Amino acid sequence: MSSESAVVVAEALVRAFDGRRVVDGVSLAIGEGECLALFGPNGAGKTTLLRLLAGLLAPTAGSCRVGGVPLRSGRGREARMHVGLISHASMLYAALTARENVEFAARMYGLPRPADAARRALAAMRVADRADTPVRALSRGLQQRVSIARAIVHEPRLLLCDEPYTGLDEAGSAALTTALAERRQQGAALMLVTHNLGEGLALATHAAIMRRGRFVRHEPRMAVDADSYASEYRDLVTADV
Amino acid sequence: MSETSTVPPIAFAKPELPGLLRAARLVAQKDLAIEFRTRTAYFSALVFSLLALAIFYFAWDPTAVAAIDLAPGVLWVIFTFSGLLGLQRSFGVEQADRAMDALLAAPVEREAIYLGKAFANFVFVAGVQAITLPALALFYNVPLAGVWLPLVGIALLAAIGIVAVGTLFSAMAVNTRLAELLLPMLSLPFFVPIITAAAQATARLLAGRPAAEAWPWLRILLGFDLVFVVACAIAFPYTLDE
Numbered sequence: 199m200s201s202e203s204a205v206v207v208a209e210a211l212v213r214a215f216d217g218r219r220v221v222d223g224v225s226l227a228i229g230e231g232e233c234l235a236l237f238g239p240n241g242a243g244k245t246t247l248l249r250l251l252a253g254l255l256a257p258t259a260g261s262c263r264v265g266g267v268p269l270r271s272g273r274g275r276e277a278r279m280h281v282g283l284i285s286h287a288s289m290l291y292a293a294l295t296a297r298e299n300v301e302f303a304a305r306m307y308g309l310p311r312p313a314d315a316a317r318r319a320l321a322a323m324r325v326a327d328r329a330d331t332p333v334r335a336l337s338r339g340l341q342q343r344v345s346i347a348r349a350i351v352h353e354p355r356l357l358l359c360d361e362p363y364t365g366l367d368e369a370g371s372a373a374l375t376t377a378l379a380e381r382r383q384q385g386a387a388l389m390l391v392t393h394n395l396g397e398g399l400a401l402a403t404h405a406a407i408m409r410r411g412r413f414v415r416h417e418p419r420m421a422v423d424a425d426s427y428a429s430e431y432r433d434l435v436t437a438d439v
Numbered sequence: 440m441s442e443t444s445t446v447p448p449i450a451f452a453k454p455e456l457p458g459l460l461r462a463a464r465l466v467a468q469k470d471l472a473i474e475f476r477t478r479t480a481y482f483s484a485l486v487f488s489l490l491a492l493a494i495f496y497f498a499w500d501p502t503a504v505a506a507i508d509l510a511p512g513v514l515w516v517i518f519t520f521s522g523l524l525g526l527q528r529s530f531g532v533e534q535a536d537r538a539m540d541a542l543l544a545a546p547v548e549r550e551a552i553y554l555g556k557a558f559a560n561f562v563f564v565a566g567v568q569a570i571t572l573p574a575l576a577l578f579y580n581v582p583l584a585g586v587w588l589p590l591v592g593i594a595l596l597a598a599i600g601i602v603a604v605g606t607l608f609s610a611m612a613v614n615t616r617l618a619e620l621l622l623p624m625l626s627l628p629f630f631v632p633i634i635t636a637a638a639q640a641t642a643r644l645l646a647g648r649p650a651a652e653a654w655p656w657l658r659i660l661l662g663f664d665l666v667f668v669v670a671c672a673i674a675f676p677y678t679l680d681e
Contacts, residue, residue: 252544256680275456279546287537291469293476305465306545308454332476348541352454 204229205280205387206251206356211260213246220246222411223260226358228404233378233388235398235419239435244391247408248358251389252283260370264356279307282354286364288345292334296344299333300351307352319347322380324373338365346374348380357381360391375401395428400407409434443554459554462547466555471499471562473532480528481566488571491517496578507578511641514575515634518568518597525563527603529556530613543679553606553617557668562601568594586644589653593644596660597637598666602630605670611678629667636660 206225213221221243228234238244246380250263253269258295267277283289296335300319304312320326323343333341342365350357357378363371378401382388392398399405399419405427406416413433442521447564457465474481495513499506500602533539544554605626612621640656 249540252540254540254543275546275548278544279454281544283540283544285540288538289541290536291473291532291536291538292535293473293532294469298472302465302469303541303545304544306457306462306547308456308546310455372506400580 206262206264206389208262209252209260209327211247211250211262212258213243213250213255214258219258221250221257222431224411224413225260226406226413227318228387228389230355230387231382231387232403233382233390233401234404234406235400235402236389236391236406236408237393237395237431241288242408243411244408245360248283248360248389248391251356252281252358253278279352280355282349282352282357284346284349284357284359284362286361288333288341289347290333290341290345293332293431295327295330295332295342296325296336296347299344300348303348304351311354315351316347320344321350322350322373322377323347324369339367339370342366346377350377353384355385356387356389358389358391361370361393362390362395363394365409377427395424395431399424399427407431407434440449455578457551459548459551462551463554463558466542466552467558467562470529470532471554473570474559474563475649480525480562483532484524484563484567485570487524488567489523489574491520492571492574492578506581507645508642510575510581510645511638513579514571514641515597515638517571518564518594518637519601519627519630519634521567521571522564522598522601522605523626524562525560525567526602526615526626527619527622529560529606531618534613542602549676549679550672552677553610553672556610557602557606557671560606561598564598564602565595568598570613585647589644589650593637593640593657593660594652596616596657596664597633597674599664600633600660601630603664603671604633607675607678610675612624636663 200214205310207227211221211224212219226234235321235332236244237434245327250257253274256270264277266281268274294302297316297320301312304315309315315330315366317326320329323346325343325347327341328336328340333344336348337343345399346362361373366374378388388401390398390401404416404418405422406413408414440522442574468585492513530539533542543549572583575581602668605622608622612625615621636656636659640653640660643653
């Protein structure tokens with residue numbers, strides 16, 4: 199990746215809770231159209247890193263920029279407008295319909311035609327036929343699809359995905375993979391946190407393994423041999439149990 | 440992928456980000472839509488208010504205390520606790536499925552989230568007051584005909600103060616294990632000046648005293664509202680930092 203095209207740049211990010219460094223000096227840069235698959239055992243700091251990059255947490259030290267704009271917790275609106283966040287939690291309002299949830303997000307991101315944008319996003323996740331159903335009446339998988347529609351409605355330049363395949367059936371997984379691939383083709387940078395090596399490596403242009411708050415491996419996907427990578431990852435996870 | 444230090448900005452296309460008031464309106468509309476759909480908190484608060492009125496009525500000895508003396512205190516005790524029911528719910532809807540994360544990740548000022556939530560809470564509290572006030576007149580046979588307009592003014596001024604403080608503390612308490620206990624514990628000491636001023640002004644109005652006697656109490660309410668709306672909006676972003 200050329201540094202000029204970096205969508206997100208993190209420098210020596212540190213986040214400590216009660217003195218314990220959950221993220222410990224992570225630096226990364228993800229360029230347009232690139233996808234970093236991030237693996238790691240439970241408690242490695244993956245989700246905390248994602249929350250730092252989403253602007254939900256302020257770093258204890260280090261900095262993060264999206265498109266060159268500093269991202270700080272509670273500040274940096276110009277940076278946050280380019281970030282989309284998918285998590286295993288749906289982040290939806292159960293009493294509102296799928297359409298209302300996605301439209302609310304579209305309005306919060308200042309999209310000029312929020313209803314159209316919501317319709318497009320729901321269609322992309324193949325859930326347009328359930329647009330007027332309250333979220334509480336949808337299955338877990340359909341809720342996850344609506345949640346993804348909410349995250350991509352503003353066509354973010356940086357899409358942060360924390361275990362996005364959780365709860366999705368085959369059709370939902372296919373829709374998500376297509377949506378992520380489309381976002382990449384349109385120049386978005388992706389960061390995919392997952393425990394599933396197959397899913398992660400299939401989409402990734404780069405891969406990293408995180409352990410105890412640090413990147414212990416970080417290389418282009420092309421340099422990764424899936425079998426030995428899987429073996430090393432298993433050893434790391436086992437070592438932390 | 441590289442670990443770089445200086446990266447020039449990319450020329451991203453800019454959507455028109457909502458300003459403070461527009462974002463606040465969106466948050467308020469969303470909260471009111473949720474409450475309109477579920478109606479759980481509103482009906483809980485309303486039923487609580489009417490039941491409390493009834494209990495106070497049956498515990499009241501009209502030969503010992505005149506209705507005109509009892510009503511202001513009863514009214515403001517009920518408004519305070521029914522308001523807390525609504526405030527409890529305010530950030531509860533954001534906690535389920537971590538909707539708060541999406542709200543905080545959106546490119547809006549955090550003060551806008553506070554103002555939107557506070558406005559929705561204000562509508563909620565005012566909605567409960569709109570039913571409770573006539574019910575009080577009915578239970579205690581208090582004549583409101585000549586004083587209903589200034590009484591509504593007092594109720595709304597006090598509601599602003601209650602939701603200004605309560606919305607802030609609701610955000611602080613929601614992530615704790617004892618949220619239902621913590622919110623009243625934090626809020627009630629701050630409600631004291633509001634309740635005192637509102638009850639005193641109400642008592643004077645119901646007793647048919649000159650409006651000038653209620654004015655000093657109204658000034659306290661106005662001052663409290665002004666100071667705490669601004670102070671709580673400024674403090675709110677700091678309550679969200681983990």
